[in-house]
Amino acid sequence: MSVVLGGMVQHGSVFTQIRPNNKILANGHPDQELRANLRRIANFRNAISIVSIYFQAGLIFWTALTLNTPLIYVVAFLLVGRTHAQLLALMHESAHRLLFSNRLFNDFIGRWILGYPSFTNTDGYRRVHMAHHRQEFGPNEPDIALYANYPVTRASFWRKLRRDAFGKTGLRLLRQQLRDALHTETVQSGAVQHNTQRKIFALHFVAFLTSALILNPYIYLGLWLLPYLTVWRVMNRLRSIAEHGGLRADSDRRVTTHSVCQHWLTRFYFVPFNLGWHIAHHLDAGIPFRSLPEYHKQLRLAGFVSDTYEYRNYSQLWQALRSRK
Numbered sequence: 001m002s003v004v005l006g007g008m009v010q011h012g013s014v015f016t017q018i019r020p021n022n023k024i025l026a027n028g029h030p031d032q033e034l035r036a037n038l039r040r041i042a043n044f045r046n047a048i049s050i051v052s053i054y055f056q057a058g059l060i061f062w063t064a065l066t067l068n069t070p071l072i073y074v075v076a077f078l079l080v081g082r083t084h085a086q087l088l089a090l091m092h093e094s095a096h097r098l099l100f101s102n103r104l105f106n107d108f109i110g111r112w113i114l115g116y117p118s119f120t121n122t123d124g125y126r127r128v129h130m131a132h133h134r135q136e137f138g139p140n141e142p143d144i145a146l147y148a149n150y151p152v153t154r155a156s157f158w159r160k161l162r163r164d165a166f167g168k169t170g171l172r173l174l175r176q177q178l179r180d181a182l183h184t185e186t187v188q189s190g191a192v193q194h195n196t197q198r199k200i201f202a203l204h205f206v207a208f209l210t211s212a213l214i215l216n217p218y219i220y221l222g223l224w225l226l227p228y229l230t231v232w233r234v235m236n237r238l239r240s241i242a243e244h245g246g247l248r249a250d251s252d253r254r255v256t257t258h259s260v261c262q263h264w265l266t267r268f269y270f271v272p273f274n275l276g277w278h279i280a281h282h283l284d285a286g287i288p289f290r291s292l293p294e295y296h297k298q299l300r301l302a303g304f305v306s307d308t309y310e311y312r313n314y315s316q317l318w319q320a321l322r323s324r325k
Contacts, residue, residue: 002149003145003148003149004148004149005137005147005246005248005249006246006247007149007150007151007246007324008150008151008245008246008247008258008320008321009246009248009255010254010309013308014306014309015252015254015309016303016306016309018302018303018304019303020302021301023301023302024298024299024301024302024304028283028299028302028304029283029284030284030287030295034295034298037291038284038287038288038291038294038295039286039287039288039291040291041098041099041100041288042288042290043100045290046090046093046099046100047100049090049273050090050109050113050114053083053086053087056079056083056086057083060076060079060080060223061076061215061219061223063076064076064219064223065215065216065219073222073223076223077222077226077227077231078227078231080223080224080227080228081228081230081231081232081234081235082235082268082269082272083227084227084228084231084232085232085236085239085270085271085272086272086273087114087115087117087118088114088115088118088120088232089271089272089273089289090110090114090273091114091115091118091120091122091125092125092129092275093273093288093289094106094107094110094114094115094122095110095122095125095126095129096285096286098287098288098289099288107122107123110122111123112203116200117203117204117207118228118232119174119177119204119228120200121193121196121197121200123192123196124193124196128142129142133282133285135249136244136249136256136257137244137247137248137249137256138249143240143244146237146240146241146245147240147241147244147245147246147247148246149246150245150246150321150324151320151321151323152321152322152324153322153324153325154322156322156324157318157321157322158322160237161234161237161238164230164233164234164236164237165230165231165233165234167226167229169233169237170228170229170230170232170233171229174229177197177200178197178201180193180194180197181194181197181198181200181201204225207220207224208220208221211224235270238270238314238318239270239271239275241318241321242258242260242314242317242318242321243257243278244256244257244258245258246321253279254279254304254305254309256282257278257282258278258279258311258317259278259279259305259309259310259311260276260278260310260311260313260314260317261310261311261312261313262276262277262293266313266314270314273289274289274290274292274293275289277292277293277295277296279296279299279305280292280295280299283295283299
């Protein structure tokens with residue numbers, strides 16, 4: 001399959017002239033003082049956020065079992081997709097080592113509490129994700145196939161989403177993880193990968209047994225595994241292409257990364273924990289998620305981000321991504 005990049009790069013006229021000030025430099029990076037303020041890690045608040053995710057998940061399960069109606073199960077199913085998005089948003093923060101100041105604690109939480117419950121090898125994710133940040137669309141870009149060839153036709157766009165929504169994408173990736181877990185590998189790096197996959201499946205086996213013995217086996221299968229394979233896969237694709245779909249390598253981050261105006265509903269469901277302020281994240285990947293809105297505000301004041309460059313909402317961007325005739 002051919003790889004075409006840059007089809008969604010906007011005309012140069014939308015990139016307004018940057019007005020460097022005492023906070024934002026000419027390249028969009030924060031000055032030393034602002035950078036130091038933005039890079040502070042909120043350890044206690046982050047711990048509360050993690051607890052809140054599990055509390056919400058427990059409340060979803062309890063409500064579904066108590067009310068026991070088809071509509072409630074549908075709502076619960078969709079909300080657990082959001083739960084996976086929340087876990088993996090904070091796993092992403094942990095991969096950048098921005099979740100907790102203590103590195104060992106940060107990595108432990110990132111693996112066992114955030115990544116593994118959503119079938120993600122946090123250490124493996126960190127390796128490929130750092131390649132993404134070193135040079136978007138560079139020779140080591142891990143997600144080039146996901147971002148390439150946009151805009152696509154409406155038929156192609158919806159075909160991709162149907163594969164995700166019906167579990168085809170999720171099952172294919174899960175089977176690969178299971179093969180890795182069962183594979184015997186003598187090379188040290190491969191052994192670490194396979195051992196991590198075994199830990200992930202062991203955790204999920206315990207979760208299934210706990211669900212079956214204490215609650216109901218369908219809670220794990222229908223309200224944890226299935227939303228991961230379907231709802232979250234759709235969310236992941238839509239978010240990923242909204243970040244970099246159809247763009248290309250460039251020294252100007254506005255050519256490599258989309259920016260979308262953030263509204264409360266999308267922040268609640270689709271891009272939790274400030275994932276949507278992605279241009280700010282790529283300009284300085286060492287800034288924790290809680291500081292990204294403030295950084296984005298300063299980028300706007302300096303003219304780096306403007307109404308002509310930023311999409312009004314995700315619907316507008318997705319429509320542009322599927323505009324090819």
